Amino acid sequence: MTRVFSGSCHCGSLGVRLRTTLAPSEFVPRRDSCGFCLRHAARVISDPKGWLEIAAPREATPYRFGMGITDFHLCPRCGCFVAASWIDGDHLFGVVNVNALDERDAFSAAPVITDFDAETRAEREGRRRRGWTPGRLAR
Ligand SMILES: [Zn+2]
Incomplete structure (x- = not known):
């Protein structure tokens, strides 16, 4: 069964849709321990077999830090903070912040704490190819 989880920022300018066959209870949100995610209390999820659509307003400039390869x-x-994406050639992979989803309360598994500070760029890119959600960014 395919499900679509929709969400947005508070004012509705920045939208997101995650298409997946997984139920909310099958996701384990990740709480990254970097300074950005801590400040936003972000809980992110992805489904490598799903599809993620990010609809950003034209004037939005994604935030970059660290390796500078990720668009927040x-x-x-x-x-x-609604989603993050990474460009791999002709492909985009992303994660969505559960807190921005309309059904955020259904994703109730305790978040796993992650820390990717020690990764090399190649390790990071490999992890994202395997674990992030393919998708696209629309403006
Ligand atoms: Zn907004």
């Missing part, structure tokens, strides 16, 4: 999609108006 924050609403330029209300500031909410």
Whole structure:
């Protein structure tokens, strides 16, 4: 059964849709221990067999830090962190912040704490190819 989980930032300018065959209870949100995710209390999920669509307003400039290879999609108006994406050649892979989903309360598994600070770029890219959700960014 295919499900679609929709969400957005608080003001609705920045939208996201995750298409997946997984139920909310099958996801284990990840709580990354980097300074960005801690500040946003982010809980992110992905499904490598799913599909992620990020709809960003034209004026939005993704935030980058660290290796500078990841686009963190924050609403330029209300500031909410909705999703992150990474470009791999012609492909985009992403994660969605559960807190931005309409059904956020259904994703109730305790988040696993992650720390990827020690990864090399190749390790990071390999992990994302295996574990992040393919998708696209629309403006
Ligand atoms: Zn907003």
